[in-house]
Amino acid sequence: MRDATAKARPAPRLITLTINGEVREVMVRPRIMLLEVIRDHVGLTGTKDGCESGTCGACTVLLNGKPVLSCITLAVECDGKTVETVESLSEGGKLGDLQEAFLDQGATQCGFCTPGILMSAKALLKNNPKPSLPEIKKALEGNLCRCTGYNAIVDAILQVSDQGVAPLMK
Amino acid sequence: MSKLKYVGQSLKRKDGPDKVSGRAVYTQDIKLPGTLIGRVLRSPHPHARILKIDPSKALALPGVKGVITAKDTIGVKHGFVETPRYPADQDVLAIDKVTHVGEEIAAVAAIDDITAQRALELIEVEYEILPGVFDAETAMQPGAPEIRPTHPKVKEDLVNIAGKTETEWGDVEKGFAEADYIREDRFENQLRTHGYLEPQVTLAHWEGDKLNVWTSSMGTFIKRAKLSRTLGLPYSQVRIHKTYVGGTFGGKIDLYSHEYCAARLSMLTGRPVRITANREEIFSAYRHSQTLTIEIKTGVRKDGTILAQRFRIINNAGAHRGSGVVVIFLAWGFIMGPYRIPNLKYEGYAVYTNHTTRAPQRGHGAPKVRFAVESHLDMIAEHLGIDPITIRLKNARGPWEQLPNNDNTHEAGLIDCIKMVSQKSAFLDKWRQARPPADPESPLRRGIGIGVTSYMSGTLIYPNGSGVIVKLNDDGSVIVLTGALDVGQGAETVLCQIVAEELAVGMDDIKLITSDTDTTPQDIGAWISGMTYVTGNATRQAATHAREKILKVASEEMGVPEEDLGIEDKSVFNLHDPQQRMSYAQVFSASVAKHRGDTIIGEGFWRTMRDEPTHPSLATTKGRWTENYAFSAQVAEVEVDIETGEARLIKAYTVHDCGFPVNPGLIKGQVDGQVSMALGQAFMEEVMTKNGYTLNPNWLDYRMPLIHNMAGSEDFEVITEQYRIGQPYRTKEVGEGLVSGVLAGIANAIYDATGVRLTSAPFTPEKILAGLRKLEREKARELA
Ligand code: FES
Ligand code: FES
Numbered sequence: 001m002r003d004a005t006a007k008a009r010p011a012p013r014l015i016t017l018t019i020n021g022e023v024r025e026v027m028v029r030p031r032i033m034l035l036e037v038i039r040d041h042v043g044l045t046g047t048k049d050g051c052e053s054g055t056c057g058a059c060t061v062l063l064n065g066k067p068v069l070s071c072i073t074l075a076v077e078c079d080g081k082t083v084e085t086v087e088s089l090s091e092g093g094k095l096g097d098l099q100e101a102f103l104d105q106g107a108t109q110c111g112f113c114t115p116g117i118l119m120s121a122k123a124l125l126k127n128n129p130k131p132s133l134p135e136i137k138k139a140l141e142g143n144l145c146r147c148t149g150y151n152a153i154v155d156a157i158l159q160v161s162d163q164g165v166a167p168l169m170k
Numbered sequence: 171m172s173k174l175k176y177v178g179q180s181l182k183r184k185d186g187p188d189k190v191s192g193r194a195v196y197t198q199d200i201k202l203p204g205t206l207i208g209r210v211l212r213s214p215h216p217h218a219r220i221l222k223i224d225p226s227k228a229l230a231l232p233g234v235k236g237v238i239t240a241k242d243t244i245g246v247k248h249g250f251v252e253t254p255r256y257p258a259d260q261d262v263l264a265i266d267k268v269t270h271v272g273e274e275i276a277a278v279a280a281i282d283d284i285t286a287q288r289a290l291e292l293i294e295v296e297y298e299i300l301p302g303v304f305d306a307e308t309a310m311q312p313g314a315p316e317i318r319p320t321h322p323k324v325k326e327d328l329v330n331i332a333g334k335t336e337t338e339w340g341d342v343e344k345g346f347a348e349a350d351y352i353r354e355d356r357f358e359n360q361l362r363t364h365g366y367l368e369p370q371v372t373l374a375h376w377e378g379d380k381l382n383v384w385t386s387s388m389g390t391f392i393k394r395a396k397l398s399r400t401l402g403l404p405y406s407q408v409r410i411h412k413t414y415v416g417g418t419f420g421g422k423i424d425l426y427s428h429e430y431c432a433a434r435l436s437m438l439t440g441r442p443v444r445i446t447a448n449r450e451e452i453f454s455a456y457r458h459s460q461t462l463t464i465e466i467k468t469g470v471r472k473d474g475t476i477l478a479q480r481f482r483i484i485n486n487a488g489a490h491r492g493s494g495v496v497v498i499f500l501a502w503g504f505i506m507g508p509y510r511i512p513n514l515k516y517e518g519y520a521v522y523t524n525h526t527t528r529a530p531q532r533g534h535g536a537p538k539v540r541f542a543v544e545s546h547l548d549m550i551a552e553h554l555g556i557d558p559i560t561i562r563l564k565n566a567r568g569p570w571e572q573l574p575n576n577d578n579t580h581e582a583g584l585i586d587c588i589k590m591v592s593q594k595s596a597f598l599d600k601w602r603q604a605r606p607p608a609d610p611e612s613p614l615r616r617g618i619g620i621g622v623t624s625y626m627s628g629t630l631i632y633p634n635g636s637g638v639i640v641k642l643n644d645d646g647s648v649i650v651l652t653g654a655l656d657v658g659q660g661a662e663t664v665l666c667q668i669v670a671e672e673l674a675v676g677m678d679d680i681k682l683i684t685s686d687t688d689t690t691p692q693d694i695g696a697w698i699s700g701m702t703y704v705t706g707n708a709t710r711q712a713a714t715h716a717r718e719k720i721l722k723v724a725s726e727e728m729g730v731p732e733e734d735l736g737i738e739d740k741s742v743f744n745l746h747d748p749q750q751r752m753s754y755a756q757v758f759s760a761s762v763a764k765h766r767g768d769t770i771i772g773e774g775f776w777r778t779m780r781d782e783p784t785h786p787s788l789a790t791t792k793g794r795w796t797e798n799y800a801f802s803a804q805v806a807e808v809e810v811d812i813e814t815g816e817a818r819l820i821k822a823y824t825v826h827d828c829g830f831p832v833n834p835g836l837i838k839g840q841v842d843g844q845v846s847m848a849l850g851q852a853f854m855e856e857v858m859t860k861n862g863y864t865l866n867p868n869w870l871d872y873r874m875p876l877i878h879n880m881a882g883s884e885d886f887e888v889i890t891e892q893y894r895i896g897q898p899y900r901t902k903e904v905g906e907g908l909v910s911g912v913l914a915g916i917a918n919a920i921y922d923a924t925g926v927r928l929t930s931a932p933f934t935p936e937k938i939l940a941g942l943r944k945l946e947r948e949k950a951r952e953l954a
Contacts, residue, residue: 050368055868086191106835106838
């Protein structure tokens, strides 16, 4: 029985990822998703697992600069690519402007959606430093947030992109 | 009295940096070496007798470390309510029959997920299928399949009654006899899920004499109590650790079978066991809200004054009693809070059906009750030719009204809430004006509607009270030990603000240690809307206690009477000579040196309704419910496309009496979140079931509000209380009562926009279009 199982399982492969600027080599089976590599193999648990089925956005990371749902992205397909997670947003323990704007607007409550939303927002702002409301909505349409009603999240993005929204919190 | 520096300010979240940096540790982030993966075998049938369970093949599978069935339990049942009248009726693993799809039958622990899954498939269970019943009103009728015996105290000829709440005051028949107008309506609503982003997950580690548990919950002390009892362990052998919690909304209270299974499997294998429920399991086997059928009859005077009301509520409570008997009690509370009802008769039934067990859900029935009452009231107002604001002001409760259960409305701000929301939203200017579109070609119609609510702010449910410890460090900074759990509502921030205010230390000088059952004092938990009031007052008391010690020591050292001392910036100073001062660090050393080593520890504790022995009777409503009623009035503006039937919320106005806001920014977050939940409930969310099977068990088919559905939201406070340093204070609930008025307001606004009166939620395009067609037919008939 054991042998049969082993045979049925495809052989693992060594892949190389650059995660938050650090090169990592990881052995993965072909069915393993990027989320599992990030959270379990590399041990960066900031990226969250909300549904494992591509429906909530909590696992959003940037792959070669583009937002992807890491729970439905095969790890083997990421071989040789760069990955950015929420941990990349702060440097030397200092929060980045986008993160500060989330605090200023109270845009995180339970915080579970936050890492994914921050990464979607980062991808948006990189290409579009002053996004309009429809553009913000489009960029974040794959991210569920049950706590905030999204209002504070939109305000945070408007604040950080200098579009006339003042901090709500001190 | 100095001005408040921290309380009343919109200060940033204490837990914010952890949460935006990815540092925050949730249960799914805890890793222990050697962890086994657990999975739960669930019933494929809604109602069946279990004839045989044979786990031997699963146990023989290499990689499987443990399998448990009911035989491995001590047979102690659990339930949301565990009282003499309503004893627990839930087994941690089904014994002889299953009563809903997904009910837990067995659990396995294995070296990995695939092995665990394979093991589940090897457990052999023989069932004898029993007929199921899913509709509550059918399930009540004699002859319906019996799920559990009807409650012995219910003497009517009905079956499957899990419990009944019955109460009456005044003389209802006399009230109706005196009425100028009587109206009867019936309202229904859908099954809705909580939609917490973090799945249900538990990690348990038995260390030979100590069970360590990490679990996504709403209160660690209640979890400890229920786990200890079902496992047969003393409370002291169970430790629930703090983790951040990714949303709950009512869906993570009480004991869940997977929590028990992870613990039991860890005890059996001696290894850590993690069980994570996947989304499909959460949708199809876990607890959702409760659907209520609400029948109302109201008699009014011509001027709109309510004379009498009769309510009959039927709760489809699912397979176990769950919180079903609580909802039928609370529904009464949500009815009698906002308006004066001189004569009332209330009956609520919780009915067993073969649906999944139910849980509380943000508002615990209030949104459904208020949707019904506020719609009904608008219909009455229209018949009488009165506007929605006037009829509400006519009946709204004022300050210091004694309620039939001996509660008191205290400084109720409801009347001001109604007036202010009317003015802020320009209600009467917009009402009935919006139906004709600005552009005659446009299919869009605007409408406006109002809803009113009152909500309890803490009540007596285990563990009933909160304790807090505030201790000084020798550098003058502060550590707060509290059992309060931040599930996103901002508990940690609010408690820090109180300590900062009472001790004149900065927010950054305070460190919190929270919700760990071994190291923090007991706390009521994040599930009875009393955190800011109950745990907050305990915190204030603990900080006051520490301040008194600080001042005493400083007074001795400085040779200045205590009343001449002030505090600021972690130091004590002479009010008459501000140069003369002592830092808290110096005070600390002096205290240790001269007060027998006293390291300055303050203690506080608080209990709501401290003279009440216990919670009110769920069956008769006798006894006090809460000492703090929050009140609110909310207005919704909607836009309806009369060609597609699509409706959306444009803007919500919330005016509420929360006593006073400790942190207005956090409150705004609560309001916005509740507006979003209300619009989800109003327009899109429904767990669809057929014969107990969930048809849309994922977030693609179950539509939850996306950023595209975001609505404008403005909130204003009616201030009725205040905070004074060193004094007890009253704050009122803000975290769950504000779904109701928006939901009700949306229903009334759809009517205002279209003339379509919807009595069942959600307000789908199909229902709106059907309503519009019916109106057209009626119009055509009139013309003919
Ligand atoms: S966890 Fe990837 S989309 Fe939900
Ligand atoms: S903050 Fe809780 S889901 Fe977004």
